[in-house]
Structures are given as structure tokens and as C-alpha cells.
Amino acid sequence: MNHSRNRAASPQGARGPRRRLAATVAITAAALAFSALPGSAGAAPLSHAPDGARTTGALPQIKAAPRPGSGTVHLSPGQRRRLLGQAADAAAGTARALRLGPQEKLVPKDVIQDADGTVHTRYERTYSGLPVIGGDLIVHERHGGARTVTYASEKKLTLPTTAAKVPAATAKKAALSKAMAKGTRKAATHTAPRKVVWMLGDQPRLAWETVVTGVQQDGSPSERHVVTDAASEAVLENAEHVESAQGNSLYSGQVTIGSTRQDDGTYALIDPQRGGHRTLDSSVTSNGVLFTNDVDVWGDGTAANPRTAAVDAAYGARTTWDFYLDRFGRNGIADDGRGSTSRVHYEQQPGVPLANANWQDGCFCMSYGDGADGHHPVTSLDIAAHEMTHGVTSSTAALGEYGESPALNEAISDMMAAAVEFYADNPNDVPDYTMAELDDLHGDGKPIRYMDLPSKAGISSVGYAPLDYWTPQAKSDEPHMAAGVGDHFFYLLAEGSGQKTINGVAYDSPTYDGLPVAGIGLTDAADVVYRALTVYMTSTTDYAGARTATLQAAADLYGSGSAAYEAVANAWAAVNVGTGYVHHIAVEPPPTEPVAVGQPVRRQITASSSRPGALSYSAKSLPRGLSIDHATGLITGTPDKAGDYSSAIVITDATGDTRNLSFTWTALESGGHFFVNPTTYVIPRWGTAESPLVVRGKPGSAPSDLKVTVDLDHGFSNAMVIDLIGPDGTVIHVKPWGPWVLTPELHETYTVDASAITTVGTWKLRVTDGTPGFYNLDPGHLQRWSLDFSGTGPAVTTDSPAR
Missing domain, CATH: 1.10.390.10 (Neutral Protease Domain 2)
Known part of the structure; x- marks a missing residue:
């Protein structure tokens, strides 16, 4: 897993203590009563104590180790800010009390408070404004008692100059070479080398620190900090800041995940390389408790070990983060560098395991259950990636x-x-x-x-x-x-x-x-x-x-x-x-519903090409009386003979490629006493559709029992209101609204009295969508309609309209 050493950055980005033995010293309470100290005086000179700590004068030594039972207590953000503010205000006095040089300053980095009142304040150090690597220290202040100090380095800090002999560009080039020599692949630098003071060697040195990023041999991210002497170009350190240990997952084997070493030496499932992503145990509380461990090895590959599911979740989060970053340059789910949270062993309610997994925007987190039986954590890689992608979609x-x-x-x-x-x-x-x-x-x-x-x-x-x-x-x-x-x-x-x-x-x-x-x-x-x-x-x-x-x-x-x-x-x-495209030409399905003799036709062939240039259209064996516009693909005309026609449309692009559409096109008989319009019209949502029907023959009045047959589809077809409009504009109501039954189709024959209207001319059927506004249904379709002027008697309602 990825493990971040406990390093603290100064305002200039300085890194904290390397793995060196620290020295602890005790100083008097008076020495840290900074406001009482004169500008150039402080505590008595520090000297070595028998146990290796340093203490002042004849004062008794106070060990830095906390008393039993004085564990860390939670500080609210406000409490923490207040303690850090107090430390910042007192930083100059603290530096004087510790006999630091006039060019040295302390910058509060962190603060922790114990249950017994002891406050531990971590400081970074600067020298002439430069970050000091290995110069950090911690002041431990007991409630009502003495204070002790833990140093990362005991050396006195002095430098002959802060002017670098080796240019930054030279240091950068050397750093890239040294990082690659250590196995970093795809090595790159995204920031310029920064000048620092190196305090981890035999003596303080002016140096350049270059951060080289890339990929480790095992595929883990690499972040190497290469420190070179600013006077001699000698490499002082070439350290990988992303260490790999192992997590034993249930589904993905032995994997690398992100963890962070805490101040007490334990490890927590916090991925410092991926926005501080945290993996929590929700079997304790629904909100979850951070997974910690004494060693940086997690899980045993079995569902019985609660940390195993945590490994799978952390691995899924890590891999998904890397996928989006590597493939799309996306820095986290919301592309803001912020890590999410994974909660494993999540329960629907106490004692009832969640059988699934989910993403929640509110907590910016994934929750993983243990399956319906409580023994199959839902934490495989594809589940984790699925849930995190919900976050990406939400963002x-x-x-x-x-x-x-x-x-x-x-x-x-x-x-x-x-x-x-x-x-x-x-x-x-x-x-x-x-x-x-x-x-x-x-x-x-x-x-x-x-x-x-x-x-x-x-x-x-x-x-x-x-x-x-x-x-x-x-x-x-x-x-x-x-x-x-x-x-x-x-x-x-x-x-x-x-x-x-x-x-x-x-x-x-x-x-x-x-x-x-x-x-x-x-x-x-x-x-x-x-x-x-x-x-x-x-x-x-x-x-x-x-x-x-x-x-x-x-x-x-x-x-x-x-x-x-x-x-x-x-x-x-x-x-x-x-x-789709065939021969680089895409075409909408041709409108091949039947046409009717004597009824005007207007059908559009809609096509496109992935290549530049205009399309041309031709047709074979259309119903007699129809023709196609070679430039637009519009078919028009009035069929004059019924029958089934083996029609073909040929579309040609500018390069000569063609696409052929073959289909049977039927022309219905329409005349005498029966007239039909089989062309489909869309019924807009809460709108109106009108379909025309041309009636030819001998002049005279329509019968008192004119039959109107209607075929339409709509999610609430009973909500359609239907009117017949005669050639003279007279409106005859055919179907009112209702009944209140959701029906997807309507196939009915209605009888109306049209005796006051002349037969010959253009009739129209008007369909109005009367669906209540709280329904959000798709548009419907008037599929076809017909008029029967035979006048044979009262209407007969059927499910199969006359053809």
C-alpha cells in the first residue's frame, strides 16, 4: 500500500523529520514564559542529561513520554486553530528560549492535546527564510508542569552563505538522472528545485531539493525527493516518499493501497497520494471509524477478517482515482484533488447487512455492504469503480x-x-x-x-x-x-x-x-x-x-x-x-406504411453521409403516381392504382458509394364509399394533430350514420379528444375525453350524423391530447383513419377497423 512518512511541510513546503533518532530536552516553565524573557536572554545553557536528553542547569529531568492514560483527545477545528494561533504568537519567544540563532524561525505545524492536559506543538524551522529539512521539533507542555522538547537534529545551525554555487537547472537535471537510476519510470518534474537547508548529515548544508514524480516498478506512483548539495552537486538524499507495503484483498489478491503513518507509530487507511481518501469501518458506527493497524500490512484475504474488505475498498478507490487521472487528467472524483471516503461493513440497520453498495453525494462517500448473508463484502473492483463513477457523473x-x-x-x-x-x-x-x-x-x-x-x-x-x-x-x-x-x-x-x-x-x-x-x-x-x-x-x-x-x-x-x-x-x-452507417451512409427507416389511392402523399427520405458532399436519391417501382426528388429525397404524388409494389430507394454520396433500401410498399384502394388515410401523424404532448382525407365522387350530402374508424397509440389513449371537420369547416364531435383508464392504444369505429355536410372535398380528423398535466407521457401517433359513406345503419364498435 502507499504509505506516507510522517513529514510536515513548512509554509515553503519543507519536509519534516527523516528516520533519525531524536533528542528530547527539558526546559523550565519560566523559560517558556516568553513574555517575561528579555530580548537577548533566555533559559540557562542546555547541557546533556545522563539518559541522552538535554536539560537546563540543575533542574530535574522530565521525560517526554506521556503518563499512562493520557491519550490524545479530540480537538475541534476551532480549538486547534486557537492553540496554533497561540503557538504562532509565542514562536519568537520559543526560538529564543531554545537558543536558536537570529536567522532561525519557528513555524507551528500541528498541535495535539492529551487527556491529562499536555499539549504537543510541532514546529517547522526556517533559516534565512529557507526551509530546514531535519530542523523540526516538538514542544511538549504539561498542564501546570515542566516542558520538554523533542528535536529532529541537535546540531547548531549555521551556514557561511545562502548563495548556491550549483545552478537550479543543473540540480534538476541531476535529480532526474538519479531518480531514473533508482527505478522511477516516466520521471518528470512539475515544480522547480527549491533551495533548502539540509540538517541530516554530518553538518548543515545549503542544498537543492527536487521532487521527481513517476511510476515505481510495481506500478505504484513515485514521488522521489532528490536533495543535492548546492556547493558540490553531491547527492545527499534520493528518497521515495511513496512506500509500498501489502494489503491482502478478498477479490484482487495482494495489492497496493494508500496508508499514512500516524504520530503514535500506528498506520491508518488514509491515502495521502489520492486526496486523503479514507477507508472506514461501519460495523462500529454507521458513520464509520477509521481503520488503523500496528503494522502496515492489512487483511488476510478472507471475509472473516474485517480489514480484508477495507483493502478491497481502498484498492478500488486507488485504482479508480489513478484511472481517471492517467486516462483523462481528472484529479479525483470532483476534479478538485479531494479524496472521497469508503465505508465497509455497512448495515441497512443494526444487525442487517447491506446487500449492495452505493454512492452518496452528501457524504462524498461509497458505502459497501457485506451481502445478503453478511459474508460476501460487495467490494470488488468493478463495484468500487461503478460507485465512484456515479460521483464523477454527479460532478x-x-x-x-x-x-x-x-x-x-x-x-x-x-x-x-x-x-x-x-x-x-x-x-x-x-x-x-x-x-x-x-x-x-x-x-x-x-x-x-x-x-x-x-x-x-x-x-x-x-x-x-x-x-x-x-x-x-x-x-x-x-x-x-x-x-x-x-x-x-x-x-x-x-x-x-x-x-x-x-x-x-x-x-x-x-x-x-x-x-x-x-x-x-x-x-x-x-x-x-x-x-x-x-x-x-x-x-x-x-x-x-x-x-x-x-x-x-x-x-x-x-x-x-x-x-x-x-x-x-x-x-x-x-x-x-x-x-447506423452502411457504405458511409446513414438513413432513417423509410416511411413505408401504406398509401391510399387518391390521397396525396408526402414522404421524406432522411439520410446523411460521414463524408463531405451532397447526397442524391433515386427510386424504383414506387406506387404508381409517386416520384422522388433526386436532390432532396422527398417522395410526393397521388397514387392511382392499388397493389403491392416492390420498391427500392438508392442513395448515392459524393464519392459514388451507394446504399440501397428495398421494401414492399402497399397502395390501398380508397374510393367509392370507403376512403382511408394510412399516413402516420404525431400527436404532440398536450397538442393537436390533424390528418386530411380527400373524398371524390358524386356530389351530395354525407349520410346520417357516417362511420369514422380511428387507430391511434398513446399512453393514455382514452384522454384523446377526437373531432371530424367537414369540407365546409363544420366540426362534428366524434369522441369526448375519457373514460379515466390508462390504455396504450385505441382502435374504434364511431358513427356520427354528417347529413348536413357535402360529401365531396377534404375532410380532416383532429386529435387533441387531453392528458392531465401531471402525466409526462410520450407523444402519441394517429396511425390511420377512414370514412365509410355506405350508410348501412347504426354504428358497430369493433377492435378491427374496416380496411
Whole structure:
């Protein structure tokens, strides 16, 4: 694990004590009554005591060790600030009492108070304004008693000069070379070398300290502090500040995690390299207690050891942080360098383990349960990455809680969880396109989600099966189930369709349109999704919006004419979202519902190319009376003969590539007593749709029992109000609002008295959406309608309208 030595930075960034024996001295209470000291006088000279501490004059020695039972007490932020402020006010007097030189100053760094009232104040030291490495000290002040001091170095601090002979650039070059020689890969410096005073050798020296970052041989981050003599260029220290020890996880084997050594010598699961991420034990309290240990080795690889789950959670947080930083330059979940918190062994209520895991914005934390049986911590790497990605989404697009946005939110967390697994490439948790395959959330030994074919997971505990392809159900489905649409898209984008074996796992991913999809690789797929999420998605983005966002992201990254751009569109088309490219041409499904003899037709072929230049259109075997505009793809005309036509549309791009669309197009008989308009019209939400119907024949009045047959779909079809408008503008009410029953479709024949209206002319059917405002349903569709002028008697309501 990553372990930060107990080093304290001065205002200039100076580092604290190295591993050297410290000296403890005792001084009188009067000596630290700073306000009573004259400007140039202080306590009696310090001398060595028999036990190695230094004491003043004839005063008895007081050991620095605290009395039994005087453990540290919690200081509120206000109490801590107050004690540090008092120490800062007294710092000059403290320096004089300690007989420091006139160029030396003390800067309070930290303060701790014991239960018996003892206050321990940690100071950093400067010399002529330069940080002093190895010059820190701690003043221990007992309540009502003597004070003692612990020094990092006993040497007297003097320098002949603070002017460096060796230039900073030379020191930097030497530092990079020395760091690489010690095994640091990708060595780099992001800050200039800083001038310091080195007090850890045989004598104080003026030096340069250069921080070299990179990667250690085991993959851990590297932060080497290379100190070179400012007079001779000799290397005084080449120390790795990120040490690696081991954590024994349940799912990922022996791993590296972040920890920090505390003042009492114990270790805590605080990752200093990743924003101070903390791992807490929530089996003690729901808020959690920081995991600590006497040694810097954590867990034993079994669920029985409570620290094992902590290792998995800390490893997941570390790996996910590194993934986002390395791949996207993102500095933590919120991109502000702030670490989150992991809480393991979380319970729904006392004694009832949480069977899942979650992310919470309020606490900026992940909570991991121990599974339904309390023996399977839900802490595998993909779960951790999934939960942390919820935090990333919250900090960026903030996908909302309505419509398809929650499903998209879950899907993006699954996408990035897969990407993190492949980034980690841990042999104990082989990267794959399944979720929670190691956690056994359902107790059946199976993953909870399969990205190549989500429906393989079967019926969930909430009674739904994951969606393989988009349907209108995605808007109202349980988000984890509707996430299958996004999961499937991502797998297809990364790996493509069909049968294949990846890391020993067999996949077989089909497509909605039956067309093959070529993947672009997981790295590029993750790049597209991350850019779309952080740059183009909003709180209301649905799957159609996600398609638009990812296409724009692909255009940004690879160009709108690239294979990657087309692959994004094809992967979405493969899950029934939008259109895909064939021969570089994408086309909306042609409007092939029947036409009717004598009824004007206006149908638009909508297509695009990933290549520059205009498209041209041609057609074969359209219903007689129709033609296509070669420049716009608009089909117009009036069919004059009924029948089934084997039609074809040919679209050609500027380079000569073509795409052919073949389909059967039916022209219905419409005339005599029966007239039909089979063209689909959208019924806008809370709006109105009007469909025309041209009636030809002998002049005269319509019958008193005119039959009006209507076919429409809407989530609340009974809320549709239907009117018939005669050629002269007369309005006849066909269907009122109601009844109050949610029905998805309406197929009815109504009888109205139209005897006052002339038959010949253009009739219109008007459908008004009367859905109450508190319903947020999708637009409906007037699929077709017809008029029967035969006048055969009273209306007969049927489910199958006359054709």
C-alpha cells in the first residue's frame, strides 16, 4: 500500500523529520514564559542529561513520554486553530528560549492535546527564510508542569552563505538522472528545485531539493525527493516518499493501497497520494471509524477478517482515482484533488447487512455492504469503480432522476467500471464485461449484469429483465434494467458484435438490426463516453441524447469522417437507438406504411453521409403516381392504382458509394364509399394533430350514420379528444375525453350524423391530447383513419377497423 512518512511541510513546503533518532530536552516553565524573557536572554545553557536528553542547569529531568492514560483527545477545528494561533504568537519567544540563532524561525505545524492536559506543538524551522529539512521539533507542555522538547537534529545551525554555487537547472537535471537510476519510470518534474537547508548529515548544508514524480516498478506512483548539495552537486538524499507495503484483498489478491503513518507509530487507511481518501469501518458506527493497524500490512484475504474488505475498498478507490487521472487528467472524483471516503461493513440497520453498495453525494462517500448473508463484502473492483463513477457523473452531467437519465447514469458507471478493470489488468480479477461477477450479490454465483447481452441476467428481484435494445419501456423501467441498453452499446462499441473470446470469457453479442458492428477498442470507447459525459451531456440526457453526445465526442476526438465516428453510430443503431452507417451512409427507416389511392402523399427520405458532399436519391417501382426528388429525397404524388409494389430507394454520396433500401410498399384502394388515410401523424404532448382525407365522387350530402374508424397509440389513449371537420369547416364531435383508464392504444369505429355536410372535398380528423398535466407521457401517433359513406345503419364498435 502507499504509505506516507510522517513529514510536515513548512509554509515553503519543507519536509519534516527523516528516520533519525531524536533528542528530547527539558526546559523550565519560566523559560517558556516568553513574555517575561528579555530580548537577548533566555533559559540557562542546555547541557546533556545522563539518559541522552538535554536539560537546563540543575533542574530535574522530565521525560517526554506521556503518563499512562493520557491519550490524545479530540480537538475541534476551532480549538486547534486557537492553540496554533497561540503557538504562532509565542514562536519568537520559543526560538529564543531554545537558543536558536537570529536567522532561525519557528513555524507551528500541528498541535495535539492529551487527556491529562499536555499539549504537543510541532514546529517547522526556517533559516534565512529557507526551509530546514531535519530542523523540526516538538514542544511538549504539561498542564501546570515542566516542558520538554523533542528535536529532529541537535546540531547548531549555521551556514557561511545562502548563495548556491550549483545552478537550479543543473540540480534538476541531476535529480532526474538519479531518480531514473533508482527505478522511477516516466520521471518528470512539475515544480522547480527549491533551495533548502539540509540538517541530516554530518553538518548543515545549503542544498537543492527536487521532487521527481513517476511510476515505481510495481506500478505504484513515485514521488522521489532528490536533495543535492548546492556547493558540490553531491547527492545527499534520493528518497521515495511513496512506500509500498501489502494489503491482502478478498477479490484482487495482494495489492497496493494508500496508508499514512500516524504520530503514535500506528498506520491508518488514509491515502495521502489520492486526496486523503479514507477507508472506514461501519460495523462500529454507521458513520464509520477509521481503520488503523500496528503494522502496515492489512487483511488476510478472507471475509472473516474485517480489514480484508477495507483493502478491497481502498484498492478500488486507488485504482479508480489513478484511472481517471492517467486516462483523462481528472484529479479525483470532483476534479478538485479531494479524496472521497469508503465505508465497509455497512448495515441497512443494526444487525442487517447491506446487500449492495452505493454512492452518496452528501457524504462524498461509497458505502459497501457485506451481502445478503453478511459474508460476501460487495467490494470488488468493478463495484468500487461503478460507485465512484456515479460521483464523477454527479460532478459533471448530473444526470437526473426522470425518464431515461437514471438508466444512462447506471450504464455509464458500468461502462467505466469495465474500463477500470481492464486498466488494472489484475490477474486475480480478470478484466471482463460483466458486473459483480466476484461478489455473488444474488447468492447464485453469477454476475448481476452482462454487457454483451444484458438479458442473460434473467428476471431481477424487482421483476424486470435487463433490456438488450431500446424500447419506449426504457423511460419507465427500473434504471438498472434499462441500463442494459447503454451497457450493450458500450460493449458493441468496444469489442464489436458476434462471437469472440476475451481473456478466456466467451461473448456473443447480437444486434437489433442484424447488421454487424466493428468495435474500436475499449480505450477509445471509454474516451468517447467520458468526453460525451463531461462536455455534452446534461441532467436530462436520454439515450437519443447520449447518441448525439457520443457522436459529437467522436467527431471531436477522431473526426466526423472517421471509422470511430461511424462505429459510434452503428453501435447505437445496434441497440435500436438512431441509425447506423452502411457504405458511409446513414438513413432513417423509410416511411413505408401504406398509401391510399387518391390521397396525396408526402414522404421524406432522411439520410446523411460521414463524408463531405451532397447526397442524391433515386427510386424504383414506387406506387404508381409517386416520384422522388433526386436532390432532396422527398417522395410526393397521388397514387392511382392499388397493389403491392416492390420498391427500392438508392442513395448515392459524393464519392459514388451507394446504399440501397428495398421494401414492399402497399397502395390501398380508397374510393367509392370507403376512403382511408394510412399516413402516420404525431400527436404532440398536450397538442393537436390533424390528418386530411380527400373524398371524390358524386356530389351530395354525407349520410346520417357516417362511420369514422380511428387507430391511434398513446399512453393514455382514452384522454384523446377526437373531432371530424367537414369540407365546409363544420366540426362534428366524434369522441369526448375519457373514460379515466390508462390504455396504450385505441382502435374504434364511431358513427356520427354528417347529413348536413357535402360529401365531396377534404375532410380532416383532429386529435387533441387531453392528458392531465401531471402525466409526462410520450407523444402519441394517429396511425390511420377512414370514412365509410355506405350508410348501412347504426354504428358497430369493433377492435378491427374496416380496411
